[in-house]
Amino acid sequence: MHTHTVNIQGDPGSHLLLEVDFKWLMAGQGYTVDPDRLLHDPAYADTCLQCAQRSSCIALQECALNLREVLAQAIH
Known part of the structure; x- marks a missing residue:
């Protein structure tokens, strides 16, 4: 099964889903x-x-790449 979580900028709910998926x-x-x-x-x-x-x-690889982006933005 191939899943994708959509990360919508400005939507904290999408970040939470990304973390849960990860x-x-x-x-x-x-x-x-x-x-x-x-x-x-x-x-x-x-x-x-x-x-x-x-x-x-x-x-998992794709999810990790997306999560890395989100975490990098959270630091700045």
Whole structure:
């Protein structure tokens, strides 16, 4: 199954869906993600995102790329 989460700029709900998708896709690969830490610890987030991008799951790779963009915008 191939899923896509649409990230709509200015819509915080789309960010939440992206985070939830990421958490569940990571769980499907056997990894546990702490959502609070993901949002507040840049080193932890980077580690999780790198792990996701090395995955063979295309949906997870795409989700990680989108989430990386959202997190980068949140820092600025």
